Amino acid sequence: MRRWGPVIALLAALLGSMVAAAPAGPSTEATPATLRTLAAVRGIKIGSAVNITALATDDRYRDTLHQQFDSVTAENAMKWSRLETAGDDAYDWSAADYLVETAESFGQKIRGHTLAWHNSNPTWTSNLSAAERDAAMLEHVRTTVSRYAGRVDVWDVVNEPISDKDDARLRDYWTDLGGEDAIVRVFETARAADPTARLYLNDYNVEHAGAKSDAYYALAARLKSRGLLDGVGFQTHLTTRVNEATGFRAVLQRFADLGVEVAVTELDVRVPMAPTAEDKIKQRLLFRRATNACLAVSRCVSVTVWGFTDSYSWANADDDPEYGNATLYDTAIEAKGTYWAVYRALARRDVDTQAVAGHSGRCLHVVNGSTEPGAKLQQYTCTGSTSQVFRFRRLAPRTFQITNTANGLCLGIDGASRADRAKVIQETCVEGAPAQTFVLRPATGDGAGDGRQYQIVAQHSGKCVEVRGGNLTNSGRVEQSACHRDPAHTDNQVWTVLWGHL
Incomplete structure (x- = not known):
C-alpha cells in the first residue's frame, strides 16, 4: 500500500508550504x-x-x-x-x-x-x-x-x-x-x-x-x-x-x-x-x-x-x-x-414548540386559553393544548419573536417595562418591538430531558422570564426579573424548549 509520507512531501514541494x-x-x-x-x-x-x-x-x-x-x-x-x-x-x-x-x-x-x-x-x-x-x-x-x-x-x-x-x-x-x-x-x-x-x-x-x-x-x-x-x-x-x-x-x-x-x-x-x-x-x-x-x-x-x-x-x-x-x-x-x-x-425560520419550566416541569401557558390582547402568561400542567404551543420566529441567531399559535398574538413585557416583576403578557405583534423580542441564552446544567435549556431574556430590559418565586403549582405567574448568573437546569428561570433545535 502506498505510504502517505512521500506523497505529501511531494505535494509540499509542488504547492509551497501548503501542507506544512x-x-x-x-x-x-x-x-x-x-x-x-x-x-x-x-x-x-x-x-x-x-x-x-x-x-x-x-x-x-x-x-x-x-x-x-x-x-x-x-x-x-x-x-x-x-x-x-x-x-x-x-x-x-x-x-x-x-x-x-x-x-x-x-x-x-x-x-x-x-x-x-x-x-x-x-x-x-x-x-x-x-x-x-x-x-x-x-x-x-x-x-x-x-x-x-x-x-x-x-x-x-x-x-x-x-x-x-x-x-x-x-x-x-x-x-x-x-x-x-x-x-x-x-x-x-x-x-x-x-x-x-x-x-x-x-x-x-x-x-x-x-x-x-x-x-x-x-x-x-x-x-x-x-x-x-x-x-x-x-x-x-x-x-x-x-x-x-x-x-x-x-x-x-x-x-x-x-x-x-x-x-x-x-x-x-x-x-x-x-x-x-x-x-x-x-x-x-x-x-x-x-x-x-x-x-x-x-x-x-x-x-x-x-x-x-x-x-x-x-x-x-x-x-x-x-x-x-x-x-x-x-x-x-x-x-x-x-x-x-x-x-x-x-x-427554516419558524419552530412551533412548548417551553417547560425547569423547576416545576409545567408548561408556559396563556391564562384560560385567552385569545385577547393583555392576557397574562402562567405555568400550567403540560397538556399539549394550543394555549401552550408557541411559534419561535427567528429574527437573528438565538433571537426570536414568540407568538401563540392559537391566536397569533406575541409575547411581550407589559407596558415595555424594564422593572422586575413586570408581567409577561400576549399582545398585538409589532414588528421589531424590543419588548416583544427575546434572546434564548443557553443555561448551565446537565441538559437532561427532551430538549435544551435556556434563559429567555427580554431584549429591551436584559431581564429573564421566570416563574415568580419558584412557584411549583399551576397558575404560577410568569414575569421578568434580573437574570441569575449561573442557573441550574432546575432553576425557575430555565426553560426546556422541546422538539428540536431552535
Whole structure:
C-alpha cells in the first residue's frame, strides 16, 4: 500500500508550504449564507468526510470545505490499515496530521474515524492469534487517541459492530475477539487515552426500525450503562431505489432517550447515473428528511455528509456502477439541488414548540386559553393544548419573536417595562418591538430531558422570564426579573424548549 509520507512531501514541494502550514481558505465572514453559518444558528454541526488528496491539491475543494462545513471526518486517513501498515509500531501519521492541522486552521471540529472496524485492519494482523490481535488493536487505539488528545473532538470508536444477518448478532470479528467484552475493552482504552473526547458507536442500516436497529440499541444501552458511550452514529447511506427515511426521526429520538447524543454521520443519497426528474426530486427529499430528522431531535448534534462532491465520492467508485452522484455538489464542485435541500432545511425560520419550566416541569401557558390582547402568561400542567404551543420566529441567531399559535398574538413585557416583576403578557405583534423580542441564552446544567435549556431574556430590559418565586403549582405567574448568573437546569428561570433545535 502506498505510504502517505512521500506523497505529501511531494505535494509540499509542488504547492509551497501548503501542507506544512495548512493555511486557511477564504474567510467565512465574507459568506454568511453558508451551511456552516446556518447550522450554527440551529445549534448543530454540519460536516463532511474529507479526501486527503483533494484537500492537498484542489483549491476549489479546499475552499468549499472551509466555507461550508464546520466539522470534518477523516474518510480514510485515521483508519488502522492506513496508519500502521507494517506493524512493529511503525506509524505513518502524515495524512492524519495534515487533516487535523488543516481543520484547526479552518476552525473546524474533528471527528476521528474509525478506531476499530472489521474492514480496516492491517494485513499483518491476519497472522496473529485472537489474543494477539486484540492486544494489537488496543495498543493502536491507545496510541492513536493519545496522539490527538484534546484535538479530535469525537471518535467513532467501534464501526459497524452489528451483523446484517437475520439474527442481527455481533459480527464474527468481534465474536472471535471475545464478543461484547472486546468492544468494552476498546471503549475503556479510548476513554483512558482521552477522557475529554466524545465516544461513539457507528453503523449503517439502523436508521429504520428492525432487528438490526434493535440490536444496535441494546448494545448502546449496555455501553451507556457502563459510562462508556457518549453518542450513537447513524451512517445514513441512502438510495432513491429503496429508501424513504420516513421513520428516521423516531429512531433518532428512541436512541436519544437513552441520554446519549445522536448524529447523522455519513449521509449520502445515490441516484441512477442517468437520473430522471423524479429521481432528482426524491434525492433532494431524502437529504431534506435526514436533515430535518436531526433538527427535530434535541440531542442530535451534527449532520455529516460522506463527501460533499461527486468528483471525490466513494459512491462513484463503488461496486454499483448504475447508482452514484450521491453528494451535494457536482463534479465541477457546483452546488446541486441536494445542497439547496439541506440549505433550506437549516434555514427554516419558524419552530412551533412548548417551553417547560425547569423547576416545576409545567408548561408556559396563556391564562384560560385567552385569545385577547393583555392576557397574562402562567405555568400550567403540560397538556399539549394550543394555549401552550408557541411559534419561535427567528429574527437573528438565538433571537426570536414568540407568538401563540392559537391566536397569533406575541409575547411581550407589559407596558415595555424594564422593572422586575413586570408581567409577561400576549399582545398585538409589532414588528421589531424590543419588548416583544427575546434572546434564548443557553443555561448551565446537565441538559437532561427532551430538549435544551435556556434563559429567555427580554431584549429591551436584559431581564429573564421566570416563574415568580419558584412557584411549583399551576397558575404560577410568569414575569421578568434580573437574570441569575449561573442557573441550574432546575432553576425557575430555565426553560426546556422541546422538539428540536431552535
